[in-house]
Amino acid sequence: xSTVILLRHGKSTANGSGVLxxxxxxxxxxxxxxxxxxxxxxxxxxxxxxxxxxSPMLRCKQTVAPLAAAQGLDKVVEPRxxxxxxxxxxxxxxxxxxxxxxxxxxxxxxxAAVFPGGEGLAExxxxxxxxxxxxxxxxxxxxxxxxxxxxxxxxDVIKSILADALGQHLDAFQRIVVDPAAVSxxxxxxxxxxxxxxxxxxxxxxxxxxxxxxxxxxxxxGSSDAVVGGSTGR
Numbered sequence: 001x002s003t004v005i006l007l008r009h010g011k012s013t014a015n016g017s018g019v020l021x022x023x024x025x026x027x028x029x030x031x032x033x034x035x036x037x038x039x040x041x042x043x044x045x046x047x048x049x050x051x052x053x054x055s056p057m058l059r060c061k062q063t064v065a066p067l068a069a070a071q072g073l074d075k076v077v078e079p080r081x082x083x084x085x086x087x088x089x090x091x092x093x094x095x096x097x098x099x100x101x102x103x104x105x106x107x108x109x110x111x112a113a114v115f116p117g118g119e120g121l122a123e124x125x126x127x128x129x130x131x132x133x134x135x136x137x138x139x140x141x142x143x144x145x146x147x148x149x150x151x152x153x154x155x156d157v158i159k160s161i162l163a164d165a166l167g168q169h170l171d172a173f174q175r176i177v178v179d180p181a182a183v184s185x186x187x188x189x190x191x192x193x194x195x196x197x198x199x200x201x202x203x204x205x206x207x208x209x210x211x212x213x214x215x216x217x218x219x220x221x222g223s224s225d226a227v228v229g230g231s232t233g234r
Contacts, residue, residue: 001136001137001140001145001187001188001189001190002050002136002139002140002143002144002145002146002147002148002149002187002188003147003148003149003185003186003187003188003196003208003209003210004132004135004136004148004149004150004151004185004186004187004188005047005049005148005149005150005151005183005184005185005205005208006151006153006158006161006162006178006183006184006185006186007040007063007064007150007151007152007153007181007182007183008152008153008154008155008158008178008179008180008181008182008183009029009033009055009057009059009060009062009063009152009153009154009180009181010029010032010033010034010035010036010037010059010062010063010180010181011029011030011032011033011036011180011181012027012028012029012030012033012059012180013027013028013029013030014027015030015033015180016030018093018094018095019091019092019093019094020086020089020090020091020092020093020094020097021083021090021091022083022084022085022086022089022090022091022118023057023082023083023085023086023090024090024091025058026058027057027058027059028058028059028062029059029062029063033059033062033063033180033181034062036063036180036181037062037063037064037065037066037067037181038066039181040063040064040066040067040181041066041067041070043183043202043205044067044070044071044150044205045206046204046205046206046209047148047205047206047208047209048071048148048209049067049071049073049148049149049150050139050142050143050147050148050149051073051076051135051139051143051149051150052064052067052068052073052074052075052076052149052150052152053075053076053077053078053081053135053149053150053151053152054075054076054077054078054081054151054152054153055077055078055079055081055082055083055152055153055154055157056077056078056079056082057082057083057154060152060153060154061075061077061152063152063181064150064152067150076135078131078135078151080127080128080130080131081128081131081132081151081153081154081157082153082154082157083154083156083157084115084118084119084121084124084154084156084157085115085118085119085124086115086118087115087116087117087118087119088115088116088117088118089115089116089118090118102115102116106121107174108171109171110122110170110171110173110174111169111170111171121156121160121170122170124156124157124160125160125161125163125164125170125173128153128157128160128161129160129161129164132151132161133188135149135151136149136188144213145210145213146209146210146211146212146213148208148209148210155178155180156173158178158184159173159174159176159178160173161186162176162178162184162186162195162198163176164193165186165188165193165195166195167192176198176199177199178198178199179199179201181201182199182200182201183197183200183205184197184198184199184200185197185200185208187208187210196208
């Protein structure tokens, strides 16, 4: 199967405000976020991106806009990769939310957390993972096993996808850190996903691009076997 780069949107106007933005409309990137978005063009220079799949939230669309323009790509909007529906918590200050009994559930037992008037974190993970796997299967069928594609989504959404790829219970996903504009990389195979990178801010992304098939056509499928003793790199 293909390789997916999970990109969190750049720093937004809400990230530094102490407010849980959630699905509040028209929350865009701040000056730092716009600089992070512009820097993606160089960061992805060695990566032939097959497709860009984005959350419908404005901050995600703005984050990938320079990259889409540079590589001549359209954005595929995927509602299942949207921000968590925090319901009645949306727009509230974090300093007040930490006093809520549900806050401790979110921290210690997130699989049981359901936001009042919104969705549960387990429900969010189910929709996000289903979307990733569906798009990965489609892109692999259209572009081949060596294809690389990009998803631009949100912190908790990406953390839940990584937890699934790592074989972790959702209750452990708070151990994963995903910063604004950071990338994580997962390569899916028939047997298991391989997590190649987590929360990376720099470095050569060209290193995650699989080599093209040696023969004409798409060649054989990539191996699902882990390398005993550890990868030797390329």
